[in-house]
Amino acid sequence: MKVSYYPGCTLKTKAKNLEESAISSMTALGVELEELPRWNCCGAVHSLAEDDLIHHVAPVRDLIRAMERGSSRLVTLCSMCYNTLARANRIMREDEVKRKTINEFMREEKDYRGEVEVVHFLNFLRDEVGWEKVVERVKRPLDGLRVAGYYGCTLVRPREVAIGPPGHPEILDEFLRAIGAVPVDYAGSNLCCGSYQIVANPEAAVDAVSRILGGAVGAGVDAMVISCPLCEFNLSGSQKGLLEDGRISREVPLFYFTQLLAVALGLEEGACRFDLNDRVAVDLLRSRNLVHC
Amino acid sequence: MPIQISDKTVKRGFIERVMKLSGQDIYKCFQCGTCGGACPMSGSMDAVPRRVMHMVQLGMEEEAGGGNTCWTCASCHTCTVSCPRGIDLARVMEAIRLLTLRKNVNHVEPSKLEKEEIKRLPQIAMVSCFRKMTS
Amino acid sequence: MSDRCECGVVQQVATGDRAILPEGAKTIPIYVMGKRYEVPETLTIMKAMEYAGFKFLRGAGCRGGICGACPTVYRKEGDYKLYFGLACQTVVEPNMYLAQIPFYPANRAVYEIEEIEPSGEAIYALYPELFRCVACNNCTKACPMGVEVLDYISAIKQGDIAKAAQLSFDCIQCGLCASRCMGELPQYHIAQLARRIYGRYIQPGADHLKRRVEEIEGGKYDEMLDRLTRMSHGELEKLYKEREREPDLAPPGTWMPKETQYL
Numbered sequence: 200m201k202v203s204y205y206p207g208c209t210l211k212t213k214a215k216n217l218e219e220s221a222i223s224s225m226t227a228l229g230v231e232l233e234e235l236p237r238w239n240c241c242g243a244v245h246s247l248a249e250d251d252l253i254h255h256v257a258p259v260r261d262l263i264r265a266m267e268r269g270s271s272r273l274v275t276l277c278s279m280c281y282n283t284l285a286r287a288n289r290i291m292r293e294d295e296v297k298r299k300t301i302n303e304f305m306r307e308e309k310d311y312r313g314e315v316e317v318v319h320f321l322n323f324l325r326d327e328v329g330w331e332k333v334v335e336r337v338k339r340p341l342d343g344l345r346v347a348g349y350y351g352c353t354l355v356r357p358r359e360v361a362i363g364p365p366g367h368p369e370i371l372d373e374f375l376r377a378i379g380a381v382p383v384d385y386a387g388s389n390l391c392c393g394s395y396q397i398v399a400n401p402e403a404a405v406d407a408v409s410r411i412l413g414g415a416v417g418a419g420v421d422a423m424v425i426s427c428p429l430c431e432f433n434l435s436g437s438q439k440g441l442l443e444d445g446r447i448s449r450e451v452p453l454f455y456f457t458q459l460l461a462v463a464l465g466l467e468e469g470a471c472r473f474d475l476n477d478r479v480a481v482d483l484l485r486s487r488n489l490v491h492c
Numbered sequence: 493m494p495i496q497i498s499d500k501t502v503k504r505g506f507i508e509r510v511m512k513l514s515g516q517d518i519y520k521c522f523q524c525g526t527c528g529g530a531c532p533m534s535g536s537m538d539a540v541p542r543r544v545m546h547m548v549q550l551g552m553e554e555e556a557g558g559g560n561t562c563w564t565c566a567s568c569h570t571c572t573v574s575c576p577r578g579i580d581l582a583r584v585m586e587a588i589r590l591l592t593l594r595k596n597v598n599h600v601e602p603s604k605l606e607k608e609e610i611k612r613l614p615q616i617a618m619v620s621c622f623r624k625m626t627s
Numbered sequence: 628m629s630d631r632c633e634c635g636v637v638q639q640v641a642t643g644d645r646a647i648l649p650e651g652a653k654t655i656p657i658y659v660m661g662k663r664y665e666v667p668e669t670l671t672i673m674k675a676m677e678y679a680g681f682k683f684l685r686g687a688g689c690r691g692g693i694c695g696a697c698p699t700v701y702r703k704e705g706d707y708k709l710y711f712g713l714a715c716q717t718v719v720e721p722n723m724y725l726a727q728i729p730f731y732p733a734n735r736a737v738y739e740i741e742e743i744e745p746s747g748e749a750i751y752a753l754y755p756e757l758f759r760c761v762a763c764n765n766c767t768k769a770c771p772m773g774v775e776v777l778d779y780i781s782a783i784k785q786g787d788i789a790k791a792a793q794l795s796f797d798c799i800q801c802g803l804c805a806s807r808c809m810g811e812l813p814q815y816h817i818a819q820l821a822r823r824i825y826g827r828y829i830q831p832g833a834d835h836l837k838r839r840v841e842e843i844e845g846g847k848y849d850e851m852l853d854r855l856t857r858m859s860h861g862e863l864e865k866l867y868k869e870r871e872r873e874p875d876l877a878p879p880g881t882w883m884p885k886e887t888q889y890l
Binding site: 208211212237238239240242253254256257260305307 | 747760761762763764767768777778780781784785786787809
Binding site for chain 1: 512514515532533564567569573580582587605614617620621623624625
């Protein structure tokens with residue numbers, strides 16, 4: 200099976216561990232992720248003003264690229280890219296006036312009417328690959344590892360693009376069970392990590408992070424899985440400071456969910472790029488005999 | 493601290509612009525405070541979202557845009573999904589931000605960020621921050 | 628080929644190589660900065676402006692489409708669209724409405740190429756406005772050289788300096804991209820930095836060049852050069868006339884000179 204894939208800028212540099220573990224896991228599951236040619240940055244956030252159309256041009260251009268190669272679907276990994284692409288897609292599908300204006304502005308491209316479906320990797324995994332297939336291909340089940348699934352905001356809000364019901368999404372729990380881990384319920388699974396506030400107002404973002412990590416530590420988790428490079432940056436970047444200030448009692452090993460998928464599928468360490476994770480993450484896996492080095 | 497509200501202080505143009513830009517009927521808000529309680533960033537805000545909604549309803553332009561509320565907002569949409577009246581507060585916050593940004597005033601100045609910090613930040617952080625905080 | 632049209636009257640074509648046009652020669656109107664001028668129709672914008680009496684102190688350079696000194700923005704009759712081109716390369720059209728942007732004050736960061744690290748992050752630190760790009764594509768549309776500006780900006784955002792260097796190769800630094808940019812990016816300066824980093828740190832060096840430089844510095848050619856400089860004119864002439872030369876159509880690899888010491 201082949202599917203068009205949109206990486207997003209950060210996955211090509213700082214979040215290579217998310218991309219590479221995803222591609223290698225998918226290969227092991229019989230799916231080829233074909234990177235979109237000539238893709239551009241999607242803009243990371245959806246513009247919320249009624250009259251602002253220019254900020255939709257970037258994601259729509261990527262959707263046109265997908266349409267041009269005959270794809271009916273575009274799979275994304277980064278949560279923020281998913282949200283931005285999906286919401287821009289809805290505008291092109293539902294708002295006739297905006298669609299017309301954007302198409303006319305992008306005169307040098309083909310017209311786009313929402314022909315492509317934007318799908319997050321987790322939904323693709325559940326709906327196209329299927330949990331049964333994942334279970335079947337698991338070579339190294341995670342042996343009851345207690346894992347917190349962290350959704351963040353952009354996968355579950357607003358309702359129109361949520362990959363599961365915003366109040367209680369369950370797809371990460373289903374995923375974790377399929378790879379042999381134990382999903383843990385905790386306060387904060389869809390609390391915001393502070394997002395872009397980490398740039399200009401880091402204390403506010405760190406406050407938000409403390410609540411998420413505090414909830415996870417309080418529930419006694421072994422690790423946490425994430426889908427977004429910004430969440431990963433905020434969570435992992437704030438941990439040591441929070442530990443020093445005594446606001447959390449221990450560090451939480453953080454993984455991209457695709458890294459644990461790769462481990463469960465029995466792929467070697469090189470496919471997971473643990474070199475880009477914090478030490479605690481690799482140490483945890485080593486202590487459970489889940490990676491060898 | 494007493495605040496004067498009269499037909500002289502209410503800036504109707506501001507209310508209209510916020511409603512037009514956000515596409516939301518801000519008069520639907522009945523000040524229940526669910527947004528302020530749900531907002532993950534409210535601890536760092538001078539005025540919680542509920543209070544800012546009230547300011548908008550009363551046409552208090554300087555107070556609504558001048559405080560740090562809309563600039564501390566992370567566009568997480570928790571307010572939007574929690575509001576019992578179905579108001580999309582994320583759009584209201586964006587409208588308040590834009591009324592300042594569109595005067596060609598940047599809230600964050602890219603050229604003033606520390607070089608080492610820029611090298612450390614993932615691209616996604618800078619793209620989203622500049623989109624929300626620069627004009 | 629006759630220059631007579633069917634009605635038997637000789638058509639005089641105004642070619643602009645003379646300031647005083649032949650009688651009856653046809654001119655076309657163009658508008659330079661809003662003012663109307665009648666100019667011969669086969670001229671480039673630059674020559675037409677000079678015909679009309681403008682003298683270029685800035686905004687003219689190679690006159691060959693490669694130096695980037697003469698970027699021009701123009702419209703055509705009855706059309707709101709903006710077109711972009713080089714004055715020295717673009718031929719005038721009737722009712723063309725133009726203005727020039729000989730220089731655009733785009734931001735140029737100061738850096739030491741010897742001290743810069745060859746990574747995307749180094750470029751971001753010097754040009755953080757890179758992340759204000761909204762992918763509107765105005766830059767690509769404005770480029771007179773057909774460079775895919777949006778694509779190279781995307782490549783840099785993705786940390787792919789080599790791709791950006793290759794895509795921006797034809798850039799002539801005219802500045803039209805920056806003049807149209809919503810995010811206030813200085814695309815052409817960012818691309819130049821990418822090309823400089825690529826050339827210095829990423830592109831594989833030419834091994835044979837490196838070896839030759841080592842040989843020269845090691846003195847391999849010193850004796851020969853010394854001998855040559857001490858020869859008389861007559862001796863040099865004789866040496867030149869009797870030099871060994873590969874036959875013009877010799878198949879590759881079939882000929883070797885007798886003197887192989889300096890190969």
